[in-house]
Amino acid sequence: AAGVIQSPRHLIKEKRETATLKCYPIPRHDTVYWYQQGPGQDPQFLISFYEKMQSDKGSIPDRFSAQQFSDYHSELNMSSLELGDSALYFCASSFGGGPKNEQFFGPGTRLTVL
Amino acid sequence: AQSVTQLDSQVPVFEEAPVELRCNYSSSVSVYLFWYVQYPNQGLQLLLKYLSGSTLVKGINGFEAEFNKSQTSFHLRKPSVHISDTAEYFCAVRGIAGGTSYGKLTFGQGTILTVHP
Numbered sequence: 001a002a003g004v005i006q007s008p009r010h011l012i013k014e015k016r017e018t019a020t021l022k023c024y025p026i027p028r029h030d031t032v033y034w035y036q037q038g039p040g041q042d043p044q045f046l047i048s049f050y051e052k053m054q055s056d057k058g059s060i061p062d063r064f065s066a067q068q069f070s071d072y073h074s075e076l077n078m079s080s081l082e083l084g085d086s087a088l089y090f091c092a093s094s095f096g097g098g099p100k101n102e103q104f105f106g107p108g109t110r111l112t113v114l
Numbered sequence: 115a116q117s118v119t120q121l122d123s124q125v126p127v128f129e130e131a132p133v134e135l136r137c138n139y140s141s142s143v144s145v146y147l148f149w150y151v152q153y154p155n156q157g158l159q160l161l162l163k164y165l166s167g168s169t170l171v172k173g174i175n176g177f178e179a180e181f182n183k184s185q186t187s188f189h190l191r192k193p194s195v196h197i198s199d200t201a202e203y204f205c206a207v208r209g210i211a212g213g214t215s216y217g218k219l220t221f222g223q224g225t226i227l228t229v230h231p
Contacts, residue, residue: 004157031217033217033218033219035219041223042204042221042222042223042224043158043204043219043221044221045218045219045220048217048218050217055217056217056218058218090157090158092158092219094217097217098217100146100165101217102160102163103160103219105150105157105158105159106157107156107157108156108157
């Protein structure tokens with residue numbers, strides 16, 4: 001079965017650079033969630049989209065922005081990167097944004113900021 | 115708002131022994147409860163979930179969990195573990211009421227289960 005696809009899987013950037021992470025949800029899934037997992041930390045919710053509209057916002061820095069496109073894929077744009085942004089970034093998708101709808105997680109993008 | 119506390123950061127056990135990973139939560143609204151497993155360098159995989167009904171839920175790989183509303187707990191158990199169960203386990207909650215807690219997952223800090231031969 002098709003799963004959530006994230007690209008790139010690994011990304012190395014310098015401080016103050018910009019990064020773009022992409023997420024392709026499972027076909028027919030209309031909801032995307034982004035989570036950030038720092039080293040040795042639990043995943044923290046960043047932002048979510050339902051039917052291409054932002055549905056919820058968590059602890060996402062102002063330097064980050066995200067959107068969901070007409071084909072339901074999503075991109076997380078990160079500017080002025082800081083060392084503390086080094087983390088594993090997960091995307092999850094679901095059919096419908098309700099709490100009963102299971103979120104399926106992608107393998108993550110590991111971002112390293114030098 | 116919700117919060118999740120996993121009481122043990124690391125749990126070492128021997129193969130074929132039983133194991134319990136503890137999870138407590140707090141929330142101002144009703145919640146659904148989940149356990150996820152994360153193998154090294156992989157994403158999160160759903161083990162089991164409690165939405166309603168029987169408080170004892172069974173999941174994949176022989177795991178089960180019991181929801182205790184009065185103690186706000188959702189402990190994960192397995193009667194006999196295997197080497198392949200070595201992984202990190204996350205307890206998570208989702209708010210049921212509307213509003214900003216609608217869909218996102220709030221995770222605990224994780225418990226690293228290490229199964230020794």
